[in-house]
Amino acid sequence: MNSIPSSGYAVYFNENGYDALNELLEERHYSSIFVIVDTNTNEYCLSSFLTLLATESRIEIIEIESGEGFKSIESCLEIWSILTELGADRKSLVINLGGGVITDLGGFVASTFKRGIDFINVPTTLLGMVDASVGGKNGVDLGNLKNQVGTINNPEMVLIDSRFLETLPQHEMRSGLAEMLKHGLIADKSYWEKFLDLSQVDFADFDQLVYRSVEIKNHIVTQDMTENGIRKALNFGHTLGHAIESLFLETGRPILHGEAVAAGMILESFLSLKKGLLSASEYAGIKSTIKHVFDDLEFSENDVAEILELLIHDKKNEYGSVLFALLDGIGRVIVNQTVDNELIIAAFDDYKN
Missing domain, CATH: 3.40.50.1970 (Rossmann fold)
Known part of the structure; x- marks a missing residue:
């Protein structure tokens, strides 16, 4: 290659x-x-x-x-x-x-x-x-x-x-797969569609999938090394994902980065849906595909409240506002989106169902 x-x-x-x-x-x-x-x-x-x-x-x-x-x-x-x-x-x-x-x-x-x-x-x-x-x-x-x-x-x-x-053990491979799914969701719909049925993925040619993911990330970061614009697209799934990862580490039940990001992508896809950026069928497909690969994480009401507190410390915040990168349809992303806490709580309720 x-x-x-x-x-x-x-x-x-x-x-x-x-x-x-x-x-x-x-x-x-x-x-x-x-x-x-x-x-x-x-x-x-x-x-x-x-x-x-x-x-x-x-x-x-x-x-x-x-x-x-x-x-x-x-x-x-x-x-x-x-x-x-x-x-x-x-x-x-x-x-x-x-x-x-x-x-x-x-x-x-x-x-x-x-x-x-x-x-x-x-x-x-x-x-x-x-x-x-x-x-x-x-x-x-x-x-x-x-x-x-x-x-x-x-x-x-x-x-x-x-x-x-x-x-690598399988759970480590799944952790990396979360970022590959993200790359498809934010930048390449046809790449995302390769993962809709993992039984059809040609893992003998996995190098090409890795190569495409590196291409996507590299194309974004070379346009915006200091994360003032388009590089923020890579934060999709990570605003809530990082807070989830921090919570689980803090409470003595650590999870892998990809497991947290997988949950974050479902939650932030729900936010995209509720802000009118993503269709119901697109959201259903995202949720189904990710949940097919990753086990559900369990969140109590106290966990969700703690996650909302942790969002305050997210390094991507500006002027005291929590900013999200949300999907604008599959394969596109829109950055610097604010979301109120009630909608975040609704996203967790939907995730549990």
């Missing part, structure tokens, strides 16, 4: 990606290379990745625990200290080998260490491949509040090796 050019870097795929990576390492002559992994990628991905590197630079491995709970300033402090102790300098390189937690956190660590050193993202989860590793957003959570501290800073390249997907 051809590479996808982005803003000052490119996304490479499979064998071509390793050729590009080794060419970059030869050109840059990095003083040292630090590969950030979590416990899962250390066990399942690191050894095969290292065998494909061709470099004379010193390589060090930095491992953190896996999970959203470790996407924190505390983890950054630990990694910054390790980089310092191991002699990292301005000519060092960070390679983030992992899912969205690793690419988000590792990109933030590299962007801020010594005012910024080069980094490369090598996503190993479906979610990381189609979402987190592309677009230059790096950051960490503040307690249970998602992505409150971070930067927008691009990697030197992204390498997507679909063989890493073979290491």
Whole structure:
């Protein structure tokens, strides 16, 4: 597959990606290379990745625990200290080998260490491949509040090796699928329709679906790197989705990002329906398709009240207003939409039915 050019870097795929990576390492002559992994990628991905590197630079491995709970300033402090102790300098390189937690956190660590050193993202989860590793957003959570501290800073390249997907359990694959569904809903109706009957999806050609998702996200972010306009379209399902994810983390019942976003997409599709942007048949199709893939989440009245409180902290808010990206039919989106709390509560009531 051809590479996808982005803003000052490119996304490479499979064998071509390793050729590009080794060419970059030869050109840059990095003083040292630090590969950030979590416990899962250390066990399942690191050894095969290292065998494909061709470099004379010193390589060090930095491992953190896996999970959203470790996407924190505390983890950054630990990694910054390790980089310092191991002699990292301005000519060092960070390679983030992992899912969205690793690419988000590792990109933030590299962007801020010594005012910024080069980094490369090598996503190993479906979610990381189609979402987190592309677009230059790096950051960490503040307690249970998602992505409150971070930067927008691009990697030197992204390498997507679909063989890493073979290491994933099914629930992790579903988590990434949520973002792929979102890409179809906001930008490509024909792409969305490929997922209407998952039994007909040709998973032998899954690389092409991943490629199309990366194309869609990249096309949006290259128009609006700093999220002042069209990039807000990517927030569809995430305004409520992030609040749901924070709630479940806070109450000791953590769920995957894609599971929260799946619920968020149903809820925000309902909001689109009630604001006259989406037809009843379109909404029914969205709800049915997503619920066929993802189990229902359970929300008590107190949960919904807490979610409304959490919305106040959403980083996408402006001038005290919670802003939504809503569907304007399937394949189109409209941003900066305000919604009152009564309609949000109605969306949760509908979700339960």
